[in-house]
Amino acid sequence: MIPVESFRGKRVALFGLGGSGFATARALVAGGAEVAAFDDAESRVEAAGAAGVPTNDLRTADWSQFDALVLAPGVPLTHPKPHWTVEAARAAGVEIVGDVELFCRERRRRAPDASLIAVTGTNGKSTTTALIAHIVREAGRDAQMGGNIGTPVLDLAEPRRGRVYVVECSSYQIDLAPTLDPTVGIHLNLSPDHLDRHGTMENYAAIKERLVSNAKLAVVGIDDRYSSAIADRIELSGTPVRRISVRNPVSDGVYAAGQRIFVAEDGAQTLFTDLGGIDALRGAHNAQNAAAAIAACLAVGLDRQEIVKGLKSFPGLAHRMEIAAREGSVMFVNDSKATNADAAERALASFERIFWIVGGRAKTGGIDMLSDYFPRIAKAYLIGEAADEFSKALEGKVEYEIAGTIDAAVAAAARDARADDHREPVVLLSPACASFDQFANFELRGAAFIEAVGRVLQKPRGQEVA
Incomplete structure (x- = not known):
């Protein structure tokens, strides 16, 4: 830990007690700041208090007494509108900073x-x-x-x-x-x-x-x-x-x-x-x-x-073009971190013969910008909320099926890749979407892909889809 001694003796309001916010609160306390920490989630406030972090309901605080507001990065500073703590700090002339x-x-x-x-x-x-x-x-x-x-x-x-x-x-x-x-x-x-x-x-x-x-x-x-x-x-x-x-x-x-x-x-x-x-x-x-x-x-x-x-x-990072498994000539790649089309483009450009698992909660623009890579896609397997929207983008250009879930998509893609005669067919999860329709984050989505691949590889060829 790095004790924040530059705020020693100063009164600091802190909002947001998730991972980085909680770490920041502890560092401020260790450095001698007078901290008043708060969060909209009561459970986080209770956990911080139990860990020795002073908490206070900032909704009723006298903001003129604070020297700074330390804001967790997930809390809106400007858009779609400033968080209420930001408005209170600005009204009192209090500086607003982060970790x-x-x-x-x-x-x-x-x-x-x-x-x-x-x-x-x-x-x-x-x-x-x-x-x-x-x-x-x-x-x-x-x-x-x-x-x-x-x-x-x-x-x-x-x-x-x-x-x-x-x-x-x-x-x-x-x-x-x-x-x-x-x-x-x-x-x-x-x-x-x-x-x-x-x-x-x-x-x-x-x-x-x-x-x-x-x-x-x-x-x-x-x-x-x-x-x-x-x-x-x-x-x-x-x-x-x-x-x-x-x-x-x-x-x-x-x-x-x-x-x-x-x-x-x-x-x-x-x-x-x-x-x-x-x-x-x-x-x-x-x-x-x-x-x-x-x-x-x-x-x-x-x-x-x-x-x-x-x-x-360099071993690479999980969920970023991560080689999850190989079976014969078939490679299974977990690129769950590709939460937008620009990120997915990077994966599509890296392989020649792709069985593409795509979808989730779509972002602005969908997958239209990826059309130059459609010739590389042997077949697409659509999951999540974006399945219907993406099917329209692929219609007449790329063979696809609406799989709905990661499990179904992996099973179908593995079946087709195993039957393909290309020298290196790739089953690629590169969703071009946020995960929030089915998973709390991209890490959980990637873990689900890896688990599904493991289940498929335990089955003999031809039994990927029940």
Whole structure:
């Protein structure tokens, strides 16, 4: 834990006692703040109180007595409307911050030379974060990984010289971190997402830009127009920029040509490594992740040999292009984290013959943007609320059946893939949808897929569907 000593003796209202909010409350108490924690869920308030966190009903509090409101990232700051605690804090002139902001303040107080690599982007940020932390650890250095991935940022070890912090930041966390100042700020890409929380694509892009605008070095993907514009603006402001691309060479940065990764500096391009044969980094999207990781690791002092070693040994992340099983020539891939069409596109581009499990709670735009990849799809198996909508998008273009559930989809897809004569048919769960119609989160959806695959593989061929 990192005690938040920058708020010692100050009165702090805290709203949201989920995972990161509870960790933040404990860190504030440990640092000597006078905390009044609250949540709409009474059970969370009771659990916090039992753990020694002071709680108070903020609905009846005197907000003029608070020095700050610490808001959990899942609580609306602006859209669709500010949470009532936000309105109360603003009316009283109280600053509003989140856990990443508190971490940044403690880092500056304790060990400003401890490297902070902060990662954001619509897609790929978790894989990139995990990949960087893995490379740094494989090189024998102390890598602390957290934020929007796994461990809350204030549950990491205390800042000290020599530690490398690799922190994934969601747009919600960036919005609550006005002084975020990473050693290396990474922005991967932008596509429509979370617009219910940010209002417009322009607002969403502006929030993402904050992560790299105050970095000592900005690593920016330039393969979409919003991100390319971000790179140009930051460079004009005087911040050093390393551009990354999987579409075109760059003059100063890292780019991919297929699975070959090149480092460019002052116009000279040098082959850095080839990702071919690394299953966990398969596909153009992972080439982008690897390019960003290479740029960041070079910036914090790792050499080529250390970085390549880490790339080759990276095991990948669960639910992100995860190879769940193989049976003969058939591969089963769990890409449950693909909660929008842009993420699913990355998976579809990675395989040639796909038995695609798709559906859930659809997001804006559906799957129309994926039509270029329809020729790769041998058959689609539609699940969840989006099944009827997606069937209309596929009609006359891709053979499909409405399976309804993960279990039925896996059984049917396995049956058809086993009968296929392609050299590597792939049963792919890449839903292009949120999970909330059938599962509480994408992790549970991915786990259901893996369990269903296990059941299918225990059955002889021809018995996948009862």
